Structure formats: structure tokens, C-alpha cells
Amino acid sequence: LRADDERLIRALHQNYDVDLCKIDMEALRDLSSNLRSWNWRACAIVRESELIALTPLPCRHFGMAVDLGTTKIAGFLIDLETGKTEAVKGVMNPQITYGEDVITRIHFALKSKRNANLLREVVLKAINQMAADLSADAGIQGEEIIEAVVVGNTVMHHLLLGLSVDPLARSPHVPAVQCALDLKVRESGISISPGGYVHLLPNIAGFVGADHVAMLLSTGIYKMKGKFLALDIGTNTEISLVNNGEMTCVSCASGPAFEGGHIKCGMRAASGAIEHLYFSDQKVEFFTIDGAKPAGICGSGILDAMAQLYLAGILDTDGRMIENHPNVHSYETRREFVLVSEDTQCGRPAITITQKDIRELQLAKAAISAGIQALLDQAGLSESDIDRVIVAGAFGSYLNISSAVTIGMLPNLPLDRFQQVGNAAGAGARSVLISLNERKKAEHIAGHIRYFELANLPEFGKLFLKAISLG
Amino acid sequence: LRADDERLIRALHQNYDVDLCKIDMEALRDLSSNLRSWNWRACAIVRESELIALTPLPCRHFGMAVDLGTTKIAGFLIDLETGKTEAVKGVMNPQITYGEDVITRIHFALKSKRNANLLREVVLKAINQMAADLSADAGIQGEEIIEAVVVGNTVMHHLLLGLSVDPLARSPHVPAVQCALDLKVRESGISISPGGYVHLLPNIAGFVGADHVAMLLSTGIYKMKGKFLALDIGTNTEISLVNNGEMTCVSCASGPAFEGGHIKCGMRAASGAIEHLYFSDQKVEFFTIDGAKPAGICGSGILDAMAQLYLAGILDTDGRMIENHPNVHSYETRREFVLVSEDTQCGRPAITITQKDIRELQLAKAAISAGIQALLDQAGLSESDIDRVIVAGAFGSYLNISSAVTIGMLPNLPLDRFQQVGNAAGAGARSVLISLNERKKAEHIAGHIRYFELANLPEFGKLFLKAISLG
Numbered sequence: 001l002r003a004d005d006e007r008l009i010r011a012l013h014q015n016y017d018v019d020l021c022k023i024d025m026e027a028l029r030d031l032s033s034n035l036r037s038w039n040w041r042a043c044a045i046v047r048e049s050e051l052i053a054l055t056p057l058p059c060r061h062f063g064m065a066v067d068l069g070t071t072k073i074a075g076f077l078i079d080l081e082t083g084k085t086e087a088v089k090g091v092m093n094p095q096i097t098y099g100e101d102v103i104t105r106i107h108f109a110l111k112s113k114r115n116a117n118l119l120r121e122v123v124l125k126a127i128n129q130m131a132a133d134l135s136a137d138a139g140i141q142g143e144e145i146i147e148a149v150v151v152g153n154t155v156m157h158h159l160l161l162g163l164s165v166d167p168l169a170r171s172p173h174v175p176a177v178q179c180a181l182d183l184k185v186r187e188s189g190i191s192i193s194p195g196g197y198v199h200l201l202p203n204i205a206g207f208v209g210a211d212h213v214a215m216l217l218s219t220g221i222y223k224m225k226g227k228f229l230a231l232d233i234g235t236n237t238e239i240s241l242v243n244n245g246e247m248t249c250v251s252c253a254s255g256p257a258f259e260g261g262h263i264k265c266g267m268r269a270a271s272g273a274i275e276h277l278y279f280s281d282q283k284v285e286f287f288t289i290d291g292a293k294p295a296g297i298c299g300s301g302i303l304d305a306m307a308q309l310y311l312a313g314i315l316d317t318d319g320r321m322i323e324n325h326p327n328v329h330s331y332e333t334r335r336e337f338v339l340v341s342e343d344t345q346c347g348r349p350a351i352t353i354t355q356k357d358i359r360e361l362q363l364a365k366a367a368i369s370a371g372i373q374a375l376l377d378q379a380g381l382s383e384s385d386i387d388r389v390i391v392a393g394a395f396g397s398y399l400n401i402s403s404a405v406t407i408g409m410l411p412n413l414p415l416d417r418f419q420q421v422g423n424a425a426g427a428g429a430r431s432v433l434i435s436l437n438e439r440k441k442a443e444h445i446a447g448h449i450r451y452f453e454l455a456n457l458p459e460f461g462k463l464f465l466k467a468i469s470l471g
Numbered sequence: 472l473r474a475d476d477e478r479l480i481r482a483l484h485q486n487y488d489v490d491l492c493k494i495d496m497e498a499l500r501d502l503s504s505n506l507r508s509w510n511w512r513a514c515a516i517v518r519e520s521e522l523i524a525l526t527p528l529p530c531r532h533f534g535m536a537v538d539l540g541t542t543k544i545a546g547f548l549i550d551l552e553t554g555k556t557e558a559v560k561g562v563m564n565p566q567i568t569y570g571e572d573v574i575t576r577i578h579f580a581l582k583s584k585r586n587a588n589l590l591r592e593v594v595l596k597a598i599n600q601m602a603a604d605l606s607a608d609a610g611i612q613g614e615e616i617i618e619a620v621v622v623g624n625t626v627m628h629h630l631l632l633g634l635s636v637d638p639l640a641r642s643p644h645v646p647a648v649q650c651a652l653d654l655k656v657r658e659s660g661i662s663i664s665p666g667g668y669v670h671l672l673p674n675i676a677g678f679v680g681a682d683h684v685a686m687l688l689s690t691g692i693y694k695m696k697g698k699f700l701a702l703d704i705g706t707n708t709e710i711s712l713v714n715n716g717e718m719t720c721v722s723c724a725s726g727p728a729f730e731g732g733h734i735k736c737g738m739r740a741a742s743g744a745i746e747h748l749y750f751s752d753q754k755v756e757f758f759t760i761d762g763a764k765p766a767g768i769c770g771s772g773i774l775d776a777m778a779q780l781y782l783a784g785i786l787d788t789d790g791r792m793i794e795n796h797p798n799v800h801s802y803e804t805r806r807e808f809v810l811v812s813e814d815t816q817c818g819r820p821a822i823t824i825t826q827k828d829i830r831e832l833q834l835a836k837a838a839i840s841a842g843i844q845a846l847l848d849q850a851g852l853s854e855s856d857i858d859r860v861i862v863a864g865a866f867g868s869y870l871n872i873s874s875a876v877t878i879g880m881l882p883n884l885p886l887d888r889f890q891q892v893g894n895a896a897g898a899g900a901r902s903v904l905i906s907l908n909e910r911k912k913a914e915h916i917a918g919h920i921r922y923f924e925l926a927n928l929p930e931f932g933k934l935f936l937k938a939i940s941l942g
Contacts, residue, residue: 002645002646002649002675002676002677002922003645003646003647003648003649003650003674003676004638004645004646004647004648005647005648005649005650006649006650009650023650025632025654025658028632028634028647028648028652029632029633029634029635030635031634031647031648032634032635032637032638032645032647033635033637036637036638161496161499161500162500163499163500163502163503164500164501164502164503164504166503166504166507167475167503167504167507174473174474174475174503175473175474175475176474176475176476176499176502176503177474177475177476177499177502178473178474178476178477179474179476179477179480179494181499183496186658187496187657203474204473205473205474206473451473
């Protein structure tokens with residue numbers, strides 16, 4: 001044995017039955033000096049026959065799962081030895097400065113190469129800061145993170161990797177990349193162990209991304225007997241129908257209303273947002289996030305308000321607000337319902353739901369409801385055939401299912417058929433971080449799910465119009 | 472088929488029976504926009520199941536073979552379709568500013584990380600300039616070069632890659648890397664097609680590098696019946712004995728004399744250097760490079776001078792210069808033989824061979840001769856058993872074999888058993904550039920050749936002393 005690389009290969013073969021095919025260039029650069037300065041005792045981290053890092057003892061290695069949302073980024077630091085989550089972080093996606101939704105960001109990116117690079121850089125910076133913060137929290141070095149998994153929608157995925165988003169912007173919204181990717185850390189721009197890898201789950205379509213795959217994966221419904229609906233509700237809502245393993249999905253443009261966008265007193269789910277409310281004796285009872293003074297109303301509160309107004313007869317089935325109610329104020333053509341009056345607000349303005357807000361919500365809920373109906377129609381099923389409805393995502397976890405059913409956004413099924421699963425995309429990302437088998441399953445899902453474009457369905461207009469009305 | 476990557480994978484599978492496993496990240500980044508702007512007609516360059524580049528039609532792809540010598544760098548541009556050499560370039564290795572030989576460069580590199588980086592940068596710059604010049608000569612774009620092969624000695628190899636050279640500096644001169652490497656162009660610092668690869672042939676030992684492997688490969692002796700000696704003569708001389716496929720090699724510190732170093736009127740093989748000479752009727756007849764006025768004497772000329780002086784009885788078998796000869800001048804303890812007298816030089820100084828020069832040459836030739844003898848002894852062979860002696864390298868191509876035999880540097884065999892093969896390392900590099908099979912053979916050679924350190928042989932001192940005398 002004449003060279004250090006051969007000695008290492010031999011030692012791994014003889015002691016651990018590991019056959020190296022490749023040594024990462026970074027690991028190779030310092031191989032000789034490290035082996036000597038560590039007195040020939042080192043931890044060899046091998047990934048699919050490649051030595052990706054050589055570290056001093058004791059052996060420690062971590063992974064980072066990232067749920068890269070349009071609005072928020074969630075990060076999880078996992079000990080790859082134990083599978084334990086060692087730290088969790090959430091930050092806003094800084095791309096939001098350049099556009100609230102994916103369409104605006106695509107158009108920003110398309111204006112110039114510089115813009116596209118900017119979007120890539122800011123999100124990389126946020127992910128790298130997250131890696132640093134997670135490491136600090138867990139008391140480890142960033143270089144001890146040897147693998148990252150990133151899941152996001154297709155636009156987030158493409159912008160992160162610097163892929164062309166041009167075809168995503170136009171119908172039929174073709175992604176550049178559908179396949180799962182394993183990138184060298186150095187190719188990705190993410191700052192963890194330089195010899196490590198970043199794994200990106202496969203996408204399904206232009207508006208159904210790897211986050212939806214991760215969600216389906218973590219729920220396990222792709223391999224279960226039964227009929228399932230699984231929804232990720234947001235500005236864009238992805239819905240899958242899984243019928244005894246046969247998967248079909250669609251994407252609905254549900255708009256920003258559920259994130260408080262285009263709503264007069266709307267706000268994100270932050271401190272002071274009314275997240276739930278109900279009417280009791282004509283009085284509005286509400287709960288705010290952190291129990292703070294009400295500052296506005298977020299998605300789940302808006303949904304409750306609409307359901308309560310409808311149940312109280314203040315909205316008719318067409319969504320029109322009645323006039324003769326003490327809380328309904330009319331100003332010329334505008335009409336609004338006062339949820340929190342000005343005189344209880346210590347000088348801050350009243351919190352109201354306007355007729356225009358109701359219209360926004362109707363469009364949003366109609367998009368989702370029509371999407372579900374289209375999926376059922378294509379499969380020859382009706383609502384009542386569905387065994388379970390899985391609602392994922394941040395908004396999906398906080399919404400009051402019964403309000404969503406009341407306004408006709410979700411199928412009219414017994415409440416025990418609904419399951420709110422929280423950040424299922426993040427859970428899916430964590431599971432593929434620690435398991436190659438889960439990666440294969442994710443590829444199975446992306447490879448077998450059928451996608452169709454709602455806009456191309458001749459009957460979609462009719463479904464959508466029908467879904468506009470409440471109840 | 473929902474995404475561009477899948478369409479491409481499908482098209483390659485259906486039309487060419489090629490199964491892609493991976494798409495290079497750079498190729499992926501512009502995949503969608505390129506396919507559309509080229510109207511879905513493109514050339515997909517696939518290397519071992521990886522798409523490394525997507526280019527517009529017509530399909531053209533080139534390779535670059537680089538023989539990275541301590542002194543000179545030779546580059547060859549090859550059309551990978553036809554195998555034809557399209558352009559050739561030679562430049563000095565700019566690392567020479569930081570040390571003439573590999574030992575000086577190692578010590579320079581070891582002084583600081585900055586020094587090591589500097590050596591890496593200057594040689595990369597030279598290789599990249601060479602790639603640009605070769606491309607310009609052949610009328611192609613640098614990005615059309617999709618693969619490079621680099622062969623050099625182990626120190627050149629390590630400095631190019633930025634590997635630690637610390638253990639190379641000390642006995643037993645252990646290389647960091649023996650195995651062949653396939654590096655992404657982006658990892659190598661070489662500027663050709665960003666998705667392409669740089670292949671580095673395997674090394675044998677600290678002072679027997681990939682260039683020797685390439686030389687053995689190109690001569691084909693590793694697979695031939697018979698007994699062969701193969702030498703790469705330079706500051707360091709690598710010698711292999713191949714006995715019916717059984718290979719053994721050594722490295723001899725032959726010093727800079729053959730490159731004109733440490734020789735009073737020595738110079739490199741450049742215009743005006745005396746490259747050959749003989750004595751005719753006590754008169755020195757000489758030939759200079761380019762037929763220019765004599766400016767000095769290069770390796771092959773020095774060798775001739777020594778042989779002619781010995782044959783004329785002006786040097787005895789111990790290498791001592793006689794006094795009583797019209798051309799021999801003595802100054803106190805110094806003595807020298809005038810090859811070109813001052814009065815024929817139009818004001819330039821005379822060109823002489825000093826007693827000290829002869830001593831330098833004796834050390835150099837003894838190192839080589841003792842190395843050969845050690846190899847023969849180990850194999851239980853004698854000089855006369857050797858079927859063929861292959862002499863490679865620039866100096867090896869120009870030296871007069873009969874002079875080398877006369878002074879006892881090369882075995883005393885009939886001249887028809889010698890073969891001068893020119894830049895065999897460069898030829899080997901070109902053959903592995905176009906053939907995966909040749910790469911396998913190179914790995915076979917490096918994996919099966921036995922190397923031993925001459926300094927560790929108890930009898931080496933004796934062999935060396937014996938080899939000092941001429942004849």
C-alpha cells in the first residue's frame with residue numbers, strides 16, 4: 001500500500017466491509033495531513049460508496065430537513081445516528097420582498113438574470129443562517145451536517161437551484177425538473193459539510209411540487225387501502241385523490257385570502273390575529289393569537305367569520321350580506337360586518353368583514369371545492385365515498401374544519417373523517433433525510449401520480465360557478 | 472411527461488437506448504430555455520449515464536490531453552468523434568519560478584497554504600490559457616472541450632489538485648492519492664465545459680507518477696511477452712522493468728544535469744544549444760538547435776561530449792580529465808575542455824566542459840545505471856536478458872543512445888535493442904482521453920506494478936559507487 005487513499009480504502013474494506021468507489025475532492029485535499037494529525041484515528045463518513053468527509057473522533061453526523069415554503073421556511077436538525085430531532089427553526093422566506101406569491105416571483109425572476117440570482121441568493125442566505133442557528137442550538141459545527149433535504153413547491157425548488165422558470169410561467173407550466181436530485185453541497189450553495197449532499201425530492205408538476213410529494217409520503221395514504229383526499233391549502237392549493245393506491249392530483253389557484261391577503265382587516269397568523277370566533281347571543285366571541293389585543297384577522301378567523309355569518313343568516317347562500325343587522329354597516333355601495341367595534345379597540349380601528357372580503361373568500365373556497373369535485377368526477381366517486389380527508393399545512397392545522405364544511409369549502413362529511421396533520425411536508429422531509437427507502441417511496445409517488453390541469457377541463461367553469469355559493 | 476428533464480430522458484431512451492441517471496447541474500440550469508430556444512433540437516452529451524452538456528447542433532465535442540511536466544506542459548486537442556489531433560501546444564510550466572525541481576516546489580508549498588495555492592493557481596492559469604489557445608487554433612469554443620486528461624508526476628498531480636504534499640516531502644514519500652480520479656471540471660479549476668470531467672491517471676508512488684503509467688500504457692510493454700526496460704529520463708528518472716507482464720519500478724534522483732542544470736555552459740534544449748557533437752581529427756564538430764550560433768550546451772550535447780572525451784582518452788575510467796591536450800585548460804584546481812573556443816565566438820565566451828561538469832554527469836548517470844542494475848538484480852536478470860530498452864521523454868528522444876551506452880548510463884546492448892519513443896506520456900494521455908478501455912489498462916498497470924525504494928536497498932550504495940566510473 002503506497003498511498004493514503006489506498007490505505008483508507010483497504011481499512012474500510014477490511015474492517016467494515018465498505019467498498020469505496022470515490023473520495024470527495026474536499027475530503028481528499030486534506031486526507032494526508034488530517035490522518036497524520038489525528039494519529040490515524042478518524043471517522044470516515046461514507047455515502048453510497050463515496051467518502052464524503054473524514055472527521056476527527058468521536059463520530060457525529062447530522063442532517064438538516066428544510067421545508068421551503070413560499071412564505072415560511074422551517075428547518076429541522078436531525079442526529080443521523082439516533083434519528084432524533086435536535087433543533088427546530090422557522091423563519092420568513094426573504095424572497096417575499098420580491099413578491100408575495102410564486103407568480104409574482106417568477107415574473108420578477110424573468111425580468112433579468114440578476115433578479116433570478118438575487119432570489120436564489122436571498123433564500124440561500126436564509127437557509128445558511130438557519131443551518132448556522134440550528135447548529136448553534138444543538139452545540140455542533142455546521143460541517144457536521146452532512147446531508148440536507150429540501151422540499152418546496154416547484155417554483156421554490158427551481159429558484160433555489162437557479163433553474164429556468166420561464167416555462168413555469170406559461171401554460172402548461174412545465175417544470176425544468178421533475179426527477180429527484182442529489183447535489184453536491186458545493187453545487188447547491190448551501191453551507192454544510194462541503195463534501196455532503198443536498199437531496200431534493202421529485203416534483204409532480206409546475207404547481208404541484210416536492211412538498212406535496214413529501215406530504216403524501218408522510219401520511220402513508222399512497223400505500224393504504226381506501227379512498228383519501230389530501231389537501232395542502234395555501235395561495236395555491238394542491239389536492240390529491242388517492243383511491244386504493246391510485247393517485248391523481250390537481251392544483252387550484254386559491255389566492256391569498258387564507259393568508260390574510262386581499263382582505264380588509266386580514267393579516268398573517270401573527271400575534272393579535274383573530275384566529276377563531278363564534279357568535280353567541282348575537283355577540284362575537286373571539287380568540288387572538290397569544291391572547292393579544294385584536295390587530296386583525298387571519299385565515300382561520302376569516303373562515304370562522306364567514307361560516308358564522310352564514311349560519312346566522314347574515315349571509316345568504318349567494319354570499320350577499322343582509323342590511324338589517326346591528327353589526328352590518330353600509331357606506332354607499334360598500335357593506336361590512338363589524339366583528340370588533342371601534343369603541344372596544346382603545347383608539348385602534350374596528351375589525352370588520354366586508355362584502356368584498358366575502359367575495360374573495362368565495363372565490364378561494366370555490367377553487368378548492370371545484371378542484372375536489374373535479375377529482376371525484378374523474379374517478380367516478382362522490383363525496384360520501386371518501387374515507388378520510390387529510391388537511392395539511394400551517395393554515396390547514398388551525399382552520400376549524402366545521403367552518404370549512406359549513407361554507408362548502410371541504411366535503412360535507414362527518415367531522416371524524418377529517419384529519420389535520422400539521423406540517424406533513426416537513427415530516428416527509430425528515431423521513432427522507434434518514435431513509436433511502438423513503439426516498440424510493442417518494443420517487444414512486446412522483447412517478448405514479450397522475451396530474452391534470454383544471455383549466456383544461458371543459459366542465460371546470462361550471463364546477464367553479466356552482467361552488468361559489470355557500471352551504 | 473410533465474417536465475423537461477423527463478422528456479429528455481425519454482427521448483434519449485427511446486431514440487438512442489441511453490438511460491440517463493444524472494443530469495449535470497449546469498446543464499440542468501439552462502435545460503428548459505435552451506431546449507426551447509433551439510426549437511427542441513439539441514446535442515446531448517452523455518458520459519457514463521450522466522448528461523454533462525446540452526449543446527446546439529451540429530454535435531461537436533473535443534477533449535484535451537495534458538502532459539504536465541515539471542518543466543514543460545504539452546497540450547493536445549483531440550476531436551472525440553474522429554480521434555484526430557486538431558491542435559498541439561507546448562508552454563513552460565510557470566511553477567518553475569518557485570523552484571526548478573519537484574523537491575524545491577514541495578518545500579515552497581509547505582511554507583504556507585498561500586504558497587500551495589499560488590503553485591496551483593499559476594499552473595491552472597497556464598493550462599487554461601493552453602485550452603484557450605488550442606481552441607482558438609482549432610476554431611472551436613472552449614466549452615466544446617468536454618473532457619480533459621492530465622498526466623504528470625505525483626508532485627505535479629498533487630499540486631494541481633491542491634492535495635497535501637507534506638508526506639511526499641519525507642521518506643517514504645507517500646502520495647495522498649494513488650487512485651485514478653474523475654473530477655467535475657468545476658472541482659478542478661480547469662476552464663472547459665463546466666459539466667465535463669477531468670480524468671487523472673493513477674499514480675504509482677511518491678516519485679513515480681501518472682506520467683510513467685501513461686508511458687508504460689502507450690508502449691504496450693505491460694502486456695507483451697519479453698523483458699523490457701522503460702526509462703523516463705529527467706531530473707528524476709523513473710525506470711520500469713517489465714518481465715513478461717510482471718512490472719517493477721524505481722525512481723532515481725538523476726539531478727538537473729541532463730536539463731543543463733549545474734553545468735557551467737549548460738542550457739535547456741533551446742535555440743543555440745549544442746545538441747550533438749563528435750570529435751573528428753581532434754576537432755569538435757557540433758550541431759546546434761535551429762543551427763544558431765552556439766550559446767551553450769544542452770543535455771544530449773553534454774552526454775555526447777562526455778562519451779567523446781572518454782573515447783578520445785581525455786577522460787579516464789574514473790572520469791578524470793587528462794592534462795596534456797591542447798583543448799584542456801587548467802586554472803589552479805579547475806580544469807576544463809574547450810568545445811568552442813572564444814575566438815570563434817565573436818566576442819561571446821568559450822563553451823567548455825569542466826571537470827566539475829563531468830562529476831555532475833557521473834552522479835547522474837550512476838543514479839540511472841545503479842537503478843537499472845538494482846531492478847535487474849531483484850529479478851535475477853542480467854543486462855543481456857533484456858529484449859528492448861525503451862527511452863521516453865524529451866531528453867530521451869534527443870540523446871544519442873550510443874553516447875549513453877559508451878559512458879555506461881544505459882546497458883551495454885546492441886543499439887537495435889533500444890527504442891526512443893518521444894513523448895510517450897503525452898501519447899498515453901491521448902489514448903486514455905478517447906478510450907475507457909485504456910483507462911482500465913492504466914489502472915491495471917498502477918495496481919499491479921511493484922515499486923521499491925532504492926534508498927532502502929542495503930546494496931544500493933555499492934551499486935551506485937560501482938556505476939560512477941565510465942565505460
